[in-house]
Amino acid sequence: MLEREIEQGLRPMTNKDYQRVIRRYLIPFFGKYNLTSLDSNLVREFEIWRNQKIGHMPIASTLMTHSAAYNRVIELAMDKGWISQQFNVPRLSRRGAKSKARPGFTAEEVQQLLAFMPAWCESGHRHTGRQIKLLLRDYVELLLTTGMRCGKESMNMLWQHIEWHTDKGQRYLRIWVSGKTGGRWHYPKDGIIRVVLDNHSAHISKETMAYLGTRPGRFVYIHTPKHGSWLNLIECAFSKMARTFLRHIRVDSIEQLKERISKGIAEINESPVILRWNKFDLGVY
Numbered sequence: 001m002l003e004r005e006i007e008q009g010l011r012p013m014t015n016k017d018y019q020r021v022i023r024r025y026l027i028p029f030f031g032k033y034n035l036t037s038l039d040s041n042l043v044r045e046f047e048i049w050r051n052q053k054i055g056h057m058p059i060a061s062t063l064m065t066h067s068a069a070y071n072r073v074i075e076l077a078m079d080k081g082w083i084s085q086q087f088n089v090p091r092l093s094r095r096g097a098k099s100k101a102r103p104g105f106t107a108e109e110v111q112q113l114l115a116f117m118p119a120w121c122e123s124g125h126r127h128t129g130r131q132i133k134l135l136l137r138d139y140v141e142l143l144l145t146t147g148m149r150c151g152k153e154s155m156n157m158l159w160q161h162i163e164w165h166t167d168k169g170q171r172y173l174r175i176w177v178s179g180k181t182g183g184r185w186h187y188p189k190d191g192i193i194r195v196v197l198d199n200h201s202a203h204i205s206k207e208t209m210a211y212l213g214t215r216p217g218r219f220v221y222i223h224t225p226k227h228g229s230w231l232n233l234i235e236c237a238f239s240k241m242a243r244t245f246l247r248h249i250r251v252d253s254i255e256q257l258k259e260r261i262s263k264g265i266a267e268i269n270e271s272p273v274i275l276r277w278n279k280f281d282l283g284v285y
Contacts, residue, residue, distance in 0.1 A: 002018055017065050017069070026069065029046045036083060043091075046092075050066070059098065060096040064094050067093070161175055174186065197222075241261070
């Protein structure tokens with residue numbers, strides 16, 4: 001059931017946490033017992049055993065994850081008819097100490113990091129490596145200026161999640177992020193915003209340039225070459241997949257499709273083609 005929900009994109013991180021709890025704690029302890037033998041004494045024994053295995057008293061958020069995973073197992077057992085709906089199942093405790101906030105960077109540390117990154121981005125002998133460093137720099141600046149959590153929140157961000165917002169006469173960009181802690185707005189009020197886009201007339205119009213001139217040091221425009229529309233790597237990759245290893249195929253399951261895509265990508269990677277931009281317009285406004 002958890003695997004199916006993960007495949008469907010339903011709370012994948014949370015469900016993976018449940019799987020980890022079931023495999024690491026619930027099965028090793030309760031695996032030798034019949035479900036009908038569950039009672040408060042056995043549950044208390046499990047909690048003592050688990051805490052010793054962890055090495056300390058779990059915090060409240062960990063206990064809530066363990067309790068939720070345990071409840072999912074009990075609910076499945078009742079749905080399958082393995083135990084009666086009237087069976088009085090003892091529950092795991094959720095009481096624990098609240099988690100402490102992780103330490104953040106000081107203002108001095110942030111300035112040292114930002115001062116270090118330009119020279120770091122230029123270091124290295126390979127063009128690909130330098131481009132990856134530029135991407136990492138942008139990623140770090142985005143996290144610093146928004147307070148966004150790295151990982152799921154930033155990886156899920158789309159263009160449609162970015163919009164203008166006015167507060168007390170000041171206009172800001174705000175970004176909608178959604179992750180394990182729920183959805184919320186972030187406001188990147190400082191820092192440089194780098195935009196990679198093609199040379200469409202709307203992107204280089206007089207009106208656009210005039211507006212950018214009113215925000216010096218705020219935006220960096222990086223235009224792809226006018227003669228290089230094929231550099232849209234996403235469209236290029238999907239086109240190649242559709243024309244080659246996905247052409248006229250039939251599959252019986254999502255797993256078979258995943259296996260075919262993984263095999264096709266592996267075949268492509270056997271003879272990689274490195275794209276090098278010889279001409280590009282780097283505009284700083």
